[in-house]
Each structure stands twice: as C-alpha cells, then as structure tokens.
Amino acid sequence: MGDILALHVHGYRVGLDTKDPDANINFVSHAHTDHMSGIRKNADIICSQITKELAEVRSKRKINAVGMPECMSMLNAGHMLGARQLYIESEGLGCSIVYTGDYLIQRSSTSEPIEIRNVDVLLMDSTYPFANIVFDDREETITSIERYIQYKSKIGCVVFGAYSAGKAQELISICNGIGIDPVVDGKIARVTEIYNAHGYRLSFQESDANSSDFGSSAMIVSLSSLDYMKAQASNRGKQVFTAVATGFAKTMRFNTDIQFALSDHADLEQALDYISQAAPKFIYTYGQNAATMAKNLKAHGHRAQEFDVRSSAVGTHLMLANNAGPLLE
Numbered sequence: 326m327g328d329i330l331a332l333h334v335h336g337y338r339v340g341l342d343t344k345d346p347d348a349n350i351n352f353v354s355h356a357h358t359d360h361m362s363g364i365r366k367n368a369d370i371i372c373s374q375i376t377k378e379l380a381e382v383r384s385k386r387k388i389n390a391v392g393m394p395e396c397m398s399m400l401n402a403g404h405m406l407g408a409r410q411l412y413i414e415s416e417g418l419g420c421s422i423v424y425t426g427d428y429l430i431q432r433s434s435t436s437e438p439i440e441i442r443n444v445d446v447l448l449m450d451s452t453y454p455f456a457n458i459v460f461d462d463r464e465e466t467i468t469s470i471e472r473y474i475q476y477k478s479k480i481g482c483v484v485f486g487a488y489s490a491g492k493a494q495e496l497i498s499i500c501n502g503i504g505i506d507p508v509v510d511g512k513i514a515r516v517t518e519i520y521n522a523h524g525y526r527l528s529f530q531e532s533d534a535n536s537s538d539f540g541s542s543a544m545i546v547s548l549s550s551l552d553y554m555k556a557q558a559s560n561r562g563k564q565v566f567t568a569v570a571t572g573f574a575k576t577m578r579f580n581t582d583i584q585f586a587l588s589d590h591a592d593l594e595q596a597l598d599y600i601s602q603a604a605p606k607f608i609y610t611y612g613q614n615a616a617t618m619a620k621n622l623k624a625h626g627h628r629a630q631e632f633d634v635r636s637s638a639v640g641t642h643l644m645l646a647n648n649a650g651p652l653l654e
C-alpha cells in the first residue's frame with residue numbers, strides 16, 4: 326500500500342495501514358508487512374492485542390499501542406489471526422464508516438470469523454475485483470492440499486513457500502489434520518508460538534534451513550527461501566516437491582511443482598455478499614485494483630467510487646456521499 330490512506334474524524338487524522346507522517350493515530354489492521362508501515366518511532370498505534378504481539382515479533386520494534394478513541398471500534402476481518410476492520414461512528418460526519426483492510430468471508434481454521442455490521446460508508450479492499458476470478462470452497466482446496474501431501478510423502482517431501490504469518494499457520498494446521506508435524510523455519514516458528522499462546526495447538530518442528538535433511542513429509546518456509554530450499558534438496562539428491570498456497574495462484578504462474586489457490590481474501594462474488602450484508606449507502610474502493618473494483622460494483626447497481634488518495638478532504642467526500650449529493654452521480 327504505497328499510497329496514503331487516511332480519514333479525518335473528530336479532529337483526528339487516522340492513518341489506515343499507511344505511512345502517513347501527518348496522522349495523529351495509525352490503524353494497523355493486521356500483521357502483514359505491507360500493512361505495517363504506520364509502525365514507526367513514536368507513532369501512536371491502534372490495533373488488536375494479537376496484531377501488536379505479532380507485529381512486534383515481525384518488525385522487532387516496540388509498538389506504542391494507544392487506547393481506541395471513543396468513536397471507533399474494531400470488527401474481526403477473518404483474514405488472519407488478529408486482523409481487524411475499523412468501525413467509526415462519526416457524529417461530525419453524520420455517518421458510520423468501515424475500513425475493511427484485508428478481509429476473508431470464508432472461514433479459516435486459524436483466524437477469527439469475520440464480523441459484518443450495517444454501515445453508511447464502506448472503504449473496501451479491492452485485491453480481487455475480477456468477475457472471472459472465483460475461489461473454490463476452501464474445504465475443497467484444503468482437501469486437495471492434504472491429498473497432495475499424503476501422496477508425495479510416500480516418495481519425498483513437500484516444501485511450501487508461504488507468508489510467515491497467517492498462511493504458514495494455516496498450512497501447519499492442515500498438516501496437523503493429517504497427522505504430520507511439519508518442519509518450519511525460525512521466522513514461522515516465532516509467529517506460530519504467538520498463535521499457540523492465544524489458544525491454538527499448532528504442532529511443528531523447527532529447523533534451521535541450512536541443516537535440514539528434508540526428512541519430514543512436509544516443510545513450510547518463507548516464500549523468499551523456497552528457491553534456496555529447492556537447490557539444497559537437489560544438491561542432496563532428495564525428492565522434493567515445491568508448492569505455494571495463495572489466491573494469486575489464480576492469476577500467476579509460480580515456479581513451483583504445484584500451486585493451490587487457497588486465498589485469505591474475498592473474490593468479487595464474496596465482496597458483493599459482504600455488501601449485501603452491510604448495506605452501505607456508498608462504497609469507496611482502494612488498493613491497486615480500486616478502479617476496476619468500483620466499475621464492477623457499479624455494474625452490480627452499487628454506488629461506488631475509487632478512493633481519491635490525493636485528496637485530503639476525505640471528510641468532505643464522505644459527507645457528500647452520506648447526503649447523497651452530486652458525487653453519487
């Protein structure tokens with residue numbers, strides 16, 4: 326998220342998962358690095374307790390978490406453990422606002438189920454705005470992953486490249502479900518310990534990638550180590566099958582033996598489902614595909630517009646939206 330995304334509410338400037346030098350407070354929706362740029366020296370942060378713990382381990386910085394202003398609260402986002410949406414009830418603006426951050430409608434076994442509340446104005450993530458990208462039921466995808474590991478483990482080891490936080494823990498959970506304690510690298514192990522401190526029972530073996538003998542049926546390493554691991558394995562004459570499990574498997578070809586489209590985001594159909602439950606009067610889309618998302622939401626009869634990141638007069642935009650003014654066309 327390179328662009329600045331911020332809201333003016335009750336005299337606050339609230340940075341939303343963004344590096345905004347003028348923000349009074351910074352909302353960090355979850356502990357993925359592309360959403361953690363609000364974390365900097367002396368910055369006041371609002372986030373969930375779990376995100377604070379995960380982000381501190383990942384960023385190796387102390388986070389100055391402050392209390393939530395009275396007009397704000399958080400809703401589960403479903404995307405990964407600790408992920409939250411920001412709900413703002415603004416008397417000043419005369420409307421309620423939800424900023425979704427990354428969100429997942431389908432259920433993941435390693436995150437809290439999403440909460441959707443009625444809202445006037447929705448600031449909606451646009452990662453997958455395309456009608457032709459449709460995610461399968463997660464259970465089906467998970468079953469495919471289980472079968473693949475079981476089949477390949479008879480002759481070798483399956484090595485997954487995954488985000489250290491979120492996807493790696495879900496893959497550990499999938500492996501545990503078929504009786505395997507996967508080998509993970511140190512980064513993933515530290516994050517998983519926080520999951521376990523919050524009630525999960527994820528079972529894994531930790532190994533330094535350099536000393537790994539590929540003896541386990543499954544390994545999970547950071548995405549950036551996957552090529553290195555592949556080379557290590559072939560140097561040692563081991564049968565290794567590389568894999569990724571990400572929604573981008575629908576749009577990109579990865580240099581792995583197999584790719585599974587296990588996404589922690591909503592597809593367009595699921596975004597529309599969110600909208601029908603939240604019933605917003607107006608939707609602002611943000612992110613790389615914001616323009617496409619706004620266009621597709623309009624085609625489905627919704628009032629939607631790409632969030633104008635260059636405008637600092639966000640409050641004015643929202644007031645106009647709420648009063649069904651000329652911005653609504």
Ligand SMILES: [Zn+2]
Pocket residue numbers: 355357360404427
């Ligand atoms: Zn994320």
